[in-house]
Amino acid sequence: MIGEYLRNTRRLLKLSEWLLKHDFILPDEDRPYFIPNIETGQTEKVEIFSDNGVKLYRYIPRTEKQYEIPLVIVYALINKPYILDLYPERSVVRRLLDAGFDVYLIKWGDATIADQFGLDEYIDIFLHDFIEEVKDYANVNSVSLLGYCMGGGFAAIYSALYPENVKNLLLMAATLYFGEDVGGLVALSDKRFFNPEDVTSTFGYVPAWFLAERFKILRPLENYVTKYVNMFLNADKEGFLDLFFRMEKWIHDGVNVAPYAYIDYVKKLYQNNALCEGKLFINGKRVDPKKITMPVAVIIGKRDHLAPPKNTLSFLDYVGSKEKAIFEADVGHVGLVVSGKAVKLWDDVAKWLGERSGKKIKREI
Amino acid sequence: MLNEIAKTFEAVNDFIRTLFDPTTYLGDLSPKEFEEFYNDIVNCFFKVSFLNAETYLKAITEMQRGDTESILNLYLNYISNLEDIFADLMDNPVIAAYLSQLNKLYLRSLHFIQNLNNAFFHSIGLATRKDIVALSEAYVDLKGDIKRETRRILREIKKLQEGSK
Numbered sequence: 001m002i003g004e005y006l007r008n009t010r011r012l013l014k015l016s017e018w019l020l021k022h023d024f025i026l027p028d029e030d031r032p033y034f035i036p037n038i039e040t041g042q043t044e045k046v047e048i049f050s051d052n053g054v055k056l057y058r059y060i061p062r063t064e065k066q067y068e069i070p071l072v073i074v075y076a077l078i079n080k081p082y083i084l085d086l087y088p089e090r091s092v093v094r095r096l097l098d099a100g101f102d103v104y105l106i107k108w109g110d111a112t113i114a115d116q117f118g119l120d121e122y123i124d125i126f127l128h129d130f131i132e133e134v135k136d137y138a139n140v141n142s143v144s145l146l147g148y149c150m151g152g153g154f155a156a157i158y159s160a161l162y163p164e165n166v167k168n169l170l171l172m173a174a175t176l177y178f179g180e181d182v183g184g185l186v187a188l189s190d191k192r193f194f195n196p197e198d199v200t201s202t203f204g205y206v207p208a209w210f211l212a213e214r215f216k217i218l219r220p221l222e223n224y225v226t227k228y229v230n231m232f233l234n235a236d237k238e239g240f241l242d243l244f245f246r247m248e249k250w251i252h253d254g255v256n257v258a259p260y261a262y263i264d265y266v267k268k269l270y271q272n273n274a275l276c277e278g279k280l281f282i283n284g285k286r287v288d289p290k291k292i293t294m295p296v297a298v299i300i301g302k303r304d305h306l307a308p309p310k311n312t313l314s315f316l317d318y319v320g321s322k323e324k325a326i327f328e329a330d331v332g333h334v335g336l337v338v339s340g341k342a343v344k345l346w347d348d349v350a351k352w353l354g355e356r357s358g359k360k361i362k363r364e365i
Numbered sequence: 366m367l368n369e370i371a372k373t374f375e376a377v378n379d380f381i382r383t384l385f386d387p388t389t390y391l392g393d394l395s396p397k398e399f400e401e402f403y404n405d406i407v408n409c410f411f412k413v414s415f416l417n418a419e420t421y422l423k424a425i426t427e428m429q430r431g432d433t434e435s436i437l438n439l440y441l442n443y444i445s446n447l448e449d450i451f452a453d454l455m456d457n458p459v460i461a462a463y464l465s466q467l468n469k470l471y472l473r474s475l476h477f478i479q480n481l482n483n484a485f486f487h488s489i490g491l492a493t494r495k496d497i498v499a500l501s502e503a504y505v506d507l508k509g510d511i512k513r514e515t516r517r518i519l520r521e522i523k524k525l526q527e528g529s530k
Binding site: 003114117118129188204226 | 393462497
C-alpha cells in the first residue's frame with residue numbers, strides 16, 4: 001500500500017517536472033486549449049509552391065537515388081499534417097524517404113472567414129495546380145497520391161477526374177464510403193438532424209475546436225477521462241509523456257476548415273454517399289469512381305473509429321482498378337501513423353509502392 | 366365551469382406529454398430506432414453491471430494476493446472494456462440526434478446574438494462578418510473564373526504550338 005502511494009508521488013513529480021520544462025501555446029478563439037509546445041515535424045522540408053495559404057512542400061531526400069514517380073501526400077483539411085512526422089522514430093514521412101521515395105506534402109492551411117472555398121476550389125484549383133507543379137518540378141507525367149482521412153477523399157476525387165495524372169493511389173483511413181452501416185461520424189452526421197450550415201453560418205468557417213470536440217465525443221469516456229488517468233499511471237515511464245503530449249498537441253492544435261468545403265463534404269459525401277454512387281460533381285464535371293483505373297491500395301486501422309474500416313474498404317467495390325491491395329494493422333485512426341504496431345505495415349506499403357514507381361534515379365533538384 | 370376545468374386540464378396534460386416526448390424534437394426517427402435505443406440502453410446497463418461485478422470479484426482476489434501491478438492491469442482492462450461499451454452506445458441514431466439537437470441549440474443561440482450585433486454595427490455604418498464573407502465569396506468566384514480562363518488560354522496556346530509543328 002505504501003509502495004503504491006510512493007509510486008503515485010513519483011508519477012506526480014515526473015508529470016510536474018515535464019510540465020515545468022515545457023512552454024505552452026496560449027488558447028485563442030479557435031483553439032481554446034493550453035497546448036504544450038513540444039517539438040514535432042522535424043524532418044527537413046522546403047516550400048516549393050504556395051497559393052492562398054495552401055502550401056506545397058518537398059521533403060529533402062534521405063537517399064542518393066529516388067524512385068522516378070514522386071509521392072504526393074494529400075493531407076486532410078482537418079488538423080495539421082505533422083502527425084505524419086510526429087518525431088523521428090515514429091515518422092511515416094521519414095520511413096518513406098528512407099525507402100527511396102521523393103515525397104511531397106500538400107498542407108491546406110488554417111482557413112479564416114476570408115477563405116470561402118468549397119470542394120470545387122480545393123480539388124479543381126488547388127489540388128490540380130499543385131499536382132501540375134509537382135509534375136513540372138520533378139519532370140514527370142504522373143505522380144503517386146497518398147491521401148489520409150479526408151485527404152483520401154480529395155485524392156480519390158482528383159484521381160477520378162484526372163486519372164492520367166495519377167500513377168498509384170493510396171488511401172489511408174480515408175473517408176469515402178458512407179453507407180448507413182458505417183456508424184461513427186456517419187451516424188453523428190445523420191442528415192435528419194445535422195445541418196453543417198448551422199456551424200458555418202454561425203462562425204463563417206468551421207473552427208478547429210468544433211471539429212476536435214466532435215471527434216472526441218465519439219469516444220467520450222476515453223477522450224475526456226481515461227486517457228488522462230492512463231497518462232498519470234504511465235507518467236514515470238521513460239519517454240511516455242513526450243509521446244502523450246505530442247499527441248495532445250496534435251489533437252488540440254487543429255486548423256479551421258473553409259465553410260463550403262465542409263458543407264460540400266458533409267452534405268454530398270457523408271449524408272448522400274455521392275462519391276461512391278457517382279453523383280458528385282466538381283466544377284460541373286461528374287466524378288465517376290469507375291475512372292479510377294490505376295493501382296489502388298487502402299491502408300486501414302482495424303480499430304479506427306473516425307474512419308471505420310468499412311469507410312475505406314467498401315470504396316474498392318466502386319473503383320475501376322484491377323490492381324487492388326489492402327494493408328491493415330490492429331490500430332486506430334492515428335495509430336496507423338504513430339503506433340509501433342504499424343511499422344511492418346509501412347514496410348509492406350513501401351514495397352508495394354516501390355514496385356509501381358519506376359526505377360530509382362538521381363535527381364538534380 | 367367543470368367543463369372548462371376539464372378542457373384546461375387536458376390541454377396542460379397534452380402540453381406536458383408533448384414537452385417530454387422525445388418524438389417532439391426527434392420526430393424524424395422511426396419507432397424502430399427508438400426501440401433499438403431502449404434495447405441498447407438496457408444492454409449497456411447490463412454489460413456495465415456485469416463488468417463491474419466481474420472486476421470487483423477479480424479485484425478482491427488480487428487484493429488478497431497483494432499484487433499492486435495486477436490490480437493496476439485489472440483497472441486498465443476495466444477502463445478499456447468500459448470505453449468499448451460506451452463507444453457502441455454512441456453509434457445509436459437517438460444519441461446522435463440528441464447530440465445534434467444540443468449542438469443546434471448552442472449554434473443557433475450564438476447565431477442569434479451575432480445577428481443582433483451585426484444589426485447594431487450595420488446601423489452605425491461598420492462592416493460586419495457578413496460583409497467579409499460576401500467579399501470573400503466574390504473573390505473565390507473571381508479566382509475560379511481566372512483559373513478557368515487561364516487554362517483555356519493555355520490549352521489554345523498548346524493547340525497552336527502543336528499545329529505549327
